[in-house]
Amino acid sequence: MDQNQQQDTAHRPVKRKEMTRRQFLSYTLGGAGAFMAGGAILPMIRFAVDPLLQPKQQGNFVKVIEESKVTNEPQQVDFKVHQVDGWYESDPKLQAWITKGDDGTIFALSPICKHLGCTIGKYGKEIPNQYLCPCHGARYDKNGKTLAVAPRSLDEYEVKTDNGWVYLGPLKPNSRVK
Amino acid sequence: MLKGMYNWIDERLDITPMWRDIADHEVPEHVNPAHHFSAFVYCFGGLTFFITVIQILSGMFLTMYYVPDIINAYYSVDYLQHQVAFGQIVRGMHHWGASLVIVMMFLHTLRVFFTGSYKAPREMNWVVGMLIFFVMLGLGFTGYLLPWDNKAYFATKVGLEIAGSVPYLGEYIKILMNGGTIVGAQTLTRFFAIHVFFLPGALLTLLAAHFFMIRKQGISGPL
Ligand code: HEM
Ligand code: FES
Numbered sequence: 001m002d003q004n005q006q007q008d009t010a011h012r013p014v015k016r017k018e019m020t021r022r023q024f025l026s027y028t029l030g031g032a033g034a035f036m037a038g039g040a041i042l043p044m045i046r047f048a049v050d051p052l053l054q055p056k057q058q059g060n061f062v063k064v065i066e067e068s069k070v071t072n073e074p075q076q077v078d079f080k081v082h083q084v085d086g087w088y089e090s091d092p093k094l095q096a097w098i099t100k101g102d103d104g105t106i107f108a109l110s111p112i113c114k115h116l117g118c119t120i121g122k123y124g125k126e127i128p129n130q131y132l133c134p135c136h137g138a139r140y141d142k143n144g145k146t147l148a149v150a151p152r153s154l155d156e157y158e159v160k161t162d163n164g165w166v167y168l169g170p171l172k173p174n175s176r177v178k
Numbered sequence: 179m180l181k182g183m184y185n186w187i188d189e190r191l192d193i194t195p196m197w198r199d200i201a202d203h204e205v206p207e208h209v210n211p212a213h214h215f216s217a218f219v220y221c222f223g224g225l226t227f228f229i230t231v232i233q234i235l236s237g238m239f240l241t242m243y244y245v246p247d248i249i250n251a252y253y254s255v256d257y258l259q260h261q262v263a264f265g266q267i268v269r270g271m272h273h274w275g276a277s278l279v280i281v282m283m284f285l286h287t288l289r290v291f292f293t294g295s296y297k298a299p300r301e302m303n304w305v306v307g308m309l310i311f312f313v314m315l316g317l318g319f320t321g322y323l324l325p326w327d328n329k330a331y332f333a334t335k336v337g338l339e340i341a342g343s344v345p346y347l348g349e350y351i352k353i354l355m356n357g358g359t360i361v362g363a364q365t366l367t368r369f370f371a372i373h374v375f376f377l378p379g380a381l382l383t384l385l386a387a388h389f390f391m392i393r394k395q396g397i398s399g400p401l
Contacts, residue, residue, distance in 0.1 A: 040232055040271070043264040044239040050262045086243070086261075087253035 057084065059170035065098060067164050070106050074099040074123040074142060077108070079168065096157055096168055097123060097131070099142060107176060108157040108168050113138050115150040145177035153177050203393075208400035219293075220397070222286035227385070229279040233317075234378060236272040244324065246370035248363045251326035276318055283314060295398040303391045306384055313381045320373035326366060334369070335361050 019027075064077045077098050080091040096108040109131075111119045118135035123142070126132045130147065131140040131154070139147040144154030156176070158169035188194055207213045209220040243258035243265075245251055258265045287307065290296055296304035323334040338361065342352035357364030 040235070043267040043271075044235060047239055047258075047262055047264040047268045048242055050264075053263070087250060087257035 061158075061160055061167040061169040063165050064096065064108075064168050065166050067106070067161050067166050070098055070100050070166060072100045072102070074109070076122065077168075095119070098166065098168075101143070101176065106159055106161065106166055107143075108159055108166075109140075109144045109174075110155040110157060110171055112155065113150060114146065114152040114154060120154070143176040144174050200393075206397060206400075209397055219285075219289040222282055222289055226279060226282040226286050229275050229282055230381070230385070232271055233275050233279060236268050236275065237321075237374065237378075239268050240272055241374060246324065246367050248326060248366055251324065251366060255325045255327075272321075276321060280314060280318065283311060287311070293398060293401060297398075300391070300395055300398065303388060303395070306388050306391070310381065310384045310388065313377050313384060317373060317377045317381070320369040320377065323361075323366060323369045324373065331361060334365065 059081065062079045062081060064079045065075075069075075074097040077096050078093050079096070080093055083090055083092055095111045097111060098106065098108040100106050113120050113133040113135065115133060115136055115138045118133050120131045120133045120138070120140065123129075123131050127139065129142060131144075133139070133150070136149055138149035140150070140154050141147060144156065146153045153174040153176075155171045156174050158172055160167040160169065209217050211218045211221070240258065243254055243262060245254045255269070259269050260266070290304070290307070319334075319337055323330045338352050338355055341355060342348040344351055353359060355365075355368070356362075357368040
């Protein structure tokens with residue numbers, strides 16, 4: 001190594017592994033900006049998605065009919081449940097088709113069609129021994145088993161009997177048909 | 179990866195010149211607080227816009243729960259503030275922001291006034307700024323009624339009495355703003371519509387004009 005070369009090395013700028021000024025500034029400004037934007041926007045997003053994170057309302061059992069009045073011919077019962085919908089509380093009316101099965105157990109079908117949610121008509125009114133939905137012609141038998149159009153059978157209310165009265169609770173999938 | 183996506187789009191649409199035209203301009207020394215700290219007064223315009231963005235965002239989110247109806251308005255505000263997660267924060271942003279935006283706008287106006295920036299060729303931007311000022315006052319006034327509590331009701335009554343005191347036309351103005359003869363159901367829906375559709379629309383249009391003129395004319399020179 002001659003003298004010239006040596007000098008050359010000494011004067012070459014030292015190469016350090018560090019970020020450039022431009023990089024440093026964009027990271028800090030970007031970071032601070034993202035922090036501020038996040039601070040403003042995240043609360044709003046959490047606010048908007050709150051309904052997704054609320055626990056489901058628990059249904060109570062409601063007294064609907066005397067046990068002795070339930071026959072093996074489906075009967076319509078109307079009952080009210082208390083509903084809290086945000087700031088609006090109401091007691092909407094629900095409907096059930098309540099029947100004593102061949103096995104002697106009392107069951108109550110939801111009238112909400114499992115096709116797309118219309119309300120089915122009276123048992124046996126249009127078609128003997130069937131429920132018919134007026135919207136797209138879904139049909140169900142006495143146990144709520146789907147016969148046409150709808151992909152699933154009618155839901156059932158949970159049923160409790162106490163002291164000669166029938167009580168209906170939350171909905172569950174049909175347990176009488178497979 | 180982001181860079182890759184950007185390049186992919188840029189190759190096809192050549193978007194770089196568009197944002198460069200908007201973002202790439204020199205900040206003169208006399209408005210840069212890093213050079214003279216007192217230049218922070220030039221930030222008030224940007225801060226006003228920042229809070230306006232917060233107002234628009236938080237307002238949009240509030241309308242997810244709010245109803246403009248005299249029976250339910252108060253309950254919906256009570257619900258969104260106390261039952262919904264972060265409701266207090268989101269309403270708080272809108273509530274305090276509404277005052278802060280006026281404060282910032284006022285400071286911005288003072289800066290423009292004392293630096294003489296309203297002089298030729300920027301007279302039109304002073305006029306647009308004044309229109310923005312009145313639109314902001316309108317947003318504050320119409321928004322104030324929306325919670326439909328006592329303070330809201332009486333503030334609006336007072337405001338409309340003042341409008342009614344205009345010579346000759348007062349009574350007509352008052353009925354028009356009331357949507358009838360009392361502060362009631364129709365006042366609330368009317369104020370709501372004005373608050374969330376009409377005035378924000380006017381505001382955004384005016385802001386666009388404001389910013390367009392600033393880019394065209396540049397920031398005014400040093401004192
Ligand atoms: C940019 C300027 C705006 C200003 C100055 C403003 C001002 C106000 C004020 C003073 C209130 C009453 C707040 C309270 O008493 O707590 C309010 C309420 C409200 N504003 Fe705005 N607002 C603006 C923009 C918007 C926008 C763009 C929307 C919707 C798209 C909106 C939606 C609402 C709603 C839904 C309420 C009622 C809820 C509440 O009172 O907390 N606001 N606004
Ligand atoms: S909803 Fe009942 S048949 Fe379509």
